[in-house]
Amino acid sequence: MHIRNSKKWFVIPLLTLLAATVLVSSCNESTTTTNPTTTSSELSGSFSIIGSNTVTPLTTVWAEEFMKMHPKVNIAVSGPGSGAGIAALINGTTDICQASRTIKQTEIEQANAAGVDPYEIPVATDALSVVVHPSNPVSELTIAQLSAIYTGNITNWNEVGGDDAPIIAIARDTNSGTHVFFKEHVVQMLGLATEDKTLEYGNKVLQLPSTEEGVSEVAKNPNAIFYPGLGYVTDEVKPLAIKTTADDAGVLPSVATALDGTYPVARPLLYYTNGEPTGIIKGFIDYCLSDAGQAKVTEVGYVPLE
Amino acid sequence: MGEKFIESWIYLAGLLTIVVLLGIIVLLVKEGVPIFFNTPPWEFFFGTNWYPVSEPPTFGIMPFFVATLWVTIVATAISVPVGIACAAYLSEVAPDKVRETVKPVIELLAGFPSVVMGFIGLMLLSPLVQSAFNLPTGLAGLTAGIMLAFMSLPIIISVSEDAMRAVPDEFRQASYALGATKWETIWHVCIPAALSGITAAVMLGVGRAIGETMTVLMVAGGALAVPVSPTEPMMPMTAAIASGIGNAVRGGLQYQALFTIGLILFVLTLAVNLIADRVLERQKRKFQR
Numbered sequence: 001m002h003i004r005n006s007k008k009w010f011v012i013p014l015l016t017l018l019a020a021t022v023l024v025s026s027c028n029e030s031t032t033t034t035n036p037t038t039t040s041s042e043l044s045g046s047f048s049i050i051g052s053n054t055v056t057p058l059t060t061v062w063a064e065e066f067m068k069m070h071p072k073v074n075i076a077v078s079g080p081g082s083g084a085g086i087a088a089l090i091n092g093t094t095d096i097c098q099a100s101r102t103i104k105q106t107e108i109e110q111a112n113a114a115g116v117d118p119y120e121i122p123v124a125t126d127a128l129s130v131v132v133h134p135s136n137p138v139s140e141l142t143i144a145q146l147s148a149i150y151t152g153n154i155t156n157w158n159e160v161g162g163d164d165a166p167i168i169a170i171a172r173d174t175n176s177g178t179h180v181f182f183k184e185h186v187v188q189m190l191g192l193a194t195e196d197k198t199l200e201y202g203n204k205v206l207q208l209p210s211t212e213e214g215v216s217e218v219a220k221n222p223n224a225i226f227y228p229g230l231g232y233v234t235d236e237v238k239p240l241a242i243k244t245t246a247d248d249a250g251v252l253p254s255v256a257t258a259l260d261g262t263y264p265v266a267r268p269l270l271y272y273t274n275g276e277p278t279g280i281i282k283g284f285i286d287y288c289l290s291d292a293g294q295a296k297v298t299e300v301g302y303v304p305l306e
Numbered sequence: 307m308g309e310k311f312i313e314s315w316i317y318l319a320g321l322l323t324i325v326v327l328l329g330i331i332v333l334l335v336k337e338g339v340p341i342f343f344n345t346p347p348w349e350f351f352f353g354t355n356w357y358p359v360s361e362p363p364t365f366g367i368m369p370f371f372v373a374t375l376w377v378t379i380v381a382t383a384i385s386v387p388v389g390i391a392c393a394a395y396l397s398e399v400a401p402d403k404v405r406e407t408v409k410p411v412i413e414l415l416a417g418f419p420s421v422v423m424g425f426i427g428l429m430l431l432s433p434l435v436q437s438a439f440n441l442p443t444g445l446a447g448l449t450a451g452i453m454l455a456f457m458s459l460p461i462i463i464s465v466s467e468d469a470m471r472a473v474p475d476e477f478r479q480a481s482y483a484l485g486a487t488k489w490e491t492i493w494h495v496c497i498p499a500a501l502s503g504i505t506a507a508v509m510l511g512v513g514r515a516i517g518e519t520m521t522v523l524m525v526a527g528g529a530l531a532v533p534v535s536p537t538e539p540m541m542p543m544t545a546a547i548a549s550g551i552g553n554a555v556r557g558g559l560q561y562q563a564l565f566t567i568g569l570i571l572f573v574l575t576l577a578v579n580l581i582a583d584r585v586l587e588r589q590k591r592k593f594q595r
Contacts, residue, residue: 083359084552091556106361110555166442173528173549174359200357203369203531206445206539209523209549213428220433223442 044072051085082177100177152202231301338565380451389462424524458511469503
């Protein structure tokens with residue numbers, strides 16, 4: 001895992017612009033090359049992938065590899081957030097939506113009303129890490145403690161075994177699938193005995209526009225806590241072990257613990273298309289799900305599908 | 307004949323701006339106002355909870371409004387005195403050589419992209435503010451306000467310097483002839499004489515501070531509480547629009563709510579300009595006496 005100083009978030013729209021300048025040819029429905037690892041570049045055309053900031057590093061690598069294999073293909077990737085991606089799919093401004101949460105019932109209804117039929121494809125798994133500053137003595141938290149921190153009921157680190165210092169809880173903004181996933185699974189404690197669907201993020205929680213910014217603030221600020229995807233964890237921050245309840249053992253986020261199901265805050269990373277994908281888009285997704293594609297998942301820091 | 311052609315051309319250009327302006331107002335009202343069928347205006351303006359992605363969603367924009375107020379106050383409090391002092395120095399004190407080098411540099415500063423300013427705020431200023439004020443985090447309205455002050459300074463300096471230079475030299479000569487010092491001349495003659503231009507400069511600066519988006523999105527912190535002090539993390543109106551619009555489905559409730567925030571921003575800047583106009587008028591009359 002490498003340190004990300006650069007703000008990919010700004011670079012990606014530029015890449016999108018660049019890619020968009022290349023002419024779009026939309027009629028390659030006939031090319032159904034199901035073996036994308038062949039170097040024969042029968043596939044051509046361009047499409048866009050918009051959505052989750054979390055999935056973006058993975059999608060970018062896949063898109064680069066796929067474009068190397070098929071030089072006539074252009075893929076534009078941008079990562080404003082899962083909600084933004086789903087909105088783009090409904091509004092017809094993207095071909096693939098990348099998401100770090102499942103689509104909501106209300107969004108399916110909005111999509112159907114707009115004549116869009118969302119088709120879900122799991123492409124990888126993510127362990128949502130909870131990170132703090134390396135100097136923070138706290139090394140594990142229960143889901144209930146995290147919930148109390150993010151609802152604003154616990155405001156000092158000494159309430160969870162740390163120093164006497166205020167807690168700066170950092171979240172993503174509402175564009176983000178991670179925002180919604182964390183709210184449902186951690187803040188509202190989905191599936192636990194203490195589940196409470198009325199809980200919301202406290203109003204002192206910082207909502208930042210990108211995952212990189214959250215990680216960089218935690219790296220600078222000993223009071224801060226944030227929840228980036230596994231692929232964004234750098235050496236400058238310390239991941240916490242998560243306990244489902246106070247009686248369970250703490251589990252650190254890793255590829256292994258996410259795969260064997262012991263890490264409590266793991267989630268699927270998804271692609272949504274309008275109907276079952278065909279042509280060039282099918283070619284791309286087949287590549288993502290192939291052994292070569294899944295091997296890239298580990299390289300980027302996420303967890304491959306089983 | 308040629309004269310007529312150019313006249314109608316200019317007339318059309320003038321008309322176009324008005325048409326575009328009206329179009330924007332109509333669009334903002336049309337897309338935004340339906341939110342009041344869901345959330346009554348009272349709750350919308352004075353509500354303190356903003357949960358657009360919850361079921362059911364809640365839309366209260368008080369936190370954003372107060373945040374914009376704080377950030378603008380901080381920016382104005384810093385940029386106006388510094389800006390006017392700098393303009394007075396450049397116009398009245400500095401030798402020609404200094405002015406001719408410094409002024410273009412300051413004007414160049416105005417061209418800095420706001421993303422760059424946001425990045426500087428994030429990496430350099432926020433740790434400084436955090437340690438200087440002993441805050442739990444440096445991502446706060448204060449940091450955003452200071453960055454905005456830097457961003458509106460070039461406009462304020464440039465426009466008020468022009469205004470002061472336009473004050474006729476006879477005014478200064480007369481002042482010196484009465485035995486006034488340089489400082490007294492600047493304070494009692496040059497600044498009052500250039501007041502209309504200075505007011506315009508300040509208003510341009512305030513307008514920039516209210517409308518600036520990228521920088522506040524990056525450094526203001528984005529907390530949804532109603533901020534009681536500028537040292538708290540906060541989310542001004544522009545940041546609220548930017549961080550929510552990507553997620554909003556066209557015609558949905560959040561979309562409407564964000565358009566209404568846009569409408570309020572528009573009304574706010576309009577009000578600033580109208581007030582400025584009034585003040586200007588009154589000052590002018592006072593000065594004539």
